[in-house]
Amino acid sequence: MSGTTTLSGRVASHTDLAVAAGYVVAVTAVLALVGDLPTAVAVPLALPVLLFAPGYAVVTAIAPATGHPASADGPGDRLGVRQSHDGLSRLERLTLSVVASVAVVPLVALVLDFVVGVALVPVLAGVAAVTVLAAVVAAHRRDSGGAHVAGAAGGPATGPSLLAGVPTDGITLGCATIAVLMLVGSATMAVTGDQAAETEFYLVTETADGEYEASGYTTDIADGETAEYTLGIEQHSAQPREYTVVAQLQERSGAGANATVEEREELDRFSTTVRPGNATIETSAVTPTTTGDRTLAFLLYEGEAPAEPDRESAHRVVHLPVEIT
Structure with missing residues (x-):
């Protein structure tokens, strides 16, 4: 019974990675098989691929969220910034996922440019390969570190928060909003396949x-x-x-x-x-x-x-x- 419980627990703990990797693979397959989709359909489909999923897998591979939250009833929990035992809060993990995705996608495109040239489907296929590989590494690290984290369950969070001391005034939030809009605009141009300059x-x-x-x-x-x-x-x-x-x-x-x-x-x-x-x-x-x-x-x-x-x-x-x- 305990073996079954452990197996089901592991499957449940990797659901986020399976969803991220599966989504990237599915979108790549759809765009490769269907071909030209209307912009109103292609952009919403591919935005998570370009701005979140690969980065989430990479960040989780580097810092797997293996433990329970440090505090289940503090004010940070209500704000979504509660820390896990890897020292990253939910908000920090989401932010780093976007940053990592913005780094991963151009890197894949640069490598492919030396091989087959830059085109939407090959780039998505490369991003899918990176996402799946990172998800496998993240799942392995979660399983390997599970016993250690379980022993620390309920203890205080270790390591300083990456967002500690970051101001949340209107100017900072405004700059962050502009940065997100710029990223979305760049991703939209990539998805619509505007390669006239190439x-x-x-x-x-x-x-x-x-x-x-x-x-x-x-x-x-x-x-x-x-x-x-x-x-x-x-x-x-x-x-x-x-x-x-x-x-x-x-x-x-x-x-x-x-x-x-x-x-x-x-x-x-x-x-x-x-x-x-x-x-x-x-x-x-x-x-x-x-x-x-x-x-x-x-x-x-x-x-x-x-x-x-x-x-x-x-x-x-x-x-x-x-x-x-």
Whole structure:
């Protein structure tokens, strides 16, 4: 009986870690499988991932909350700042979790930038891996330190509070509020995938004097003839990046947001490497084998392109209507 009680107690003591790690993994899976979600849905889903869950797991791994509160009836309990035997109050743990998350997420993005580039799903996957690992370490440390803490149950809290002596005047609280709003704004920009400053992809034409302009594209192509299109790729990350461009002829039905692709014909595929802060001009030669009104789409991928590319999986897309006669 005692063994069962101990096991159930351990499971209960790790519920917070399981929830934090499970939530990060679930959100990563949803965003990876579903793809582009409306901003109003994606932001609330990912904010806990970017601003709390990974930091909570890391802070708990460093300072596991293994014991009972130092005092169960003092005024600090009513304010949510009661200390546990690790010397951290609830408020301190929450604050440190936000700070640690803000440190963990950019660090994961920086590491991934050297490997696969910065994109939302890979970054979330990296954050999920860090969160799960930290949660496992935290659970192990809780179990290892349980007997020691149990012997000190009911005793006085050890170690000074991290927030001791911190002023709670209006100016301090106002600065804290501004800092939180800035963090939320940064996280919102990351979730919405606004990477225009990182990678730019555009269609241009070369003029007689060797300049480039965003007009004058060929829209009439004879069946079986080859047309050339000039594409610009510019990136501003810290490392060189390899891109793959796929030229695809699409037959669409419907209009606007309700348009669906009925048929796809791949006309060209090539790879190029762009150095940081540089732009490259590439030429794509396409030779259609069908006639009629079509959409010529150029799909840009970071790294290799999938066997069956489409707009949903592409990093950037430019397209124009063409008539093949």
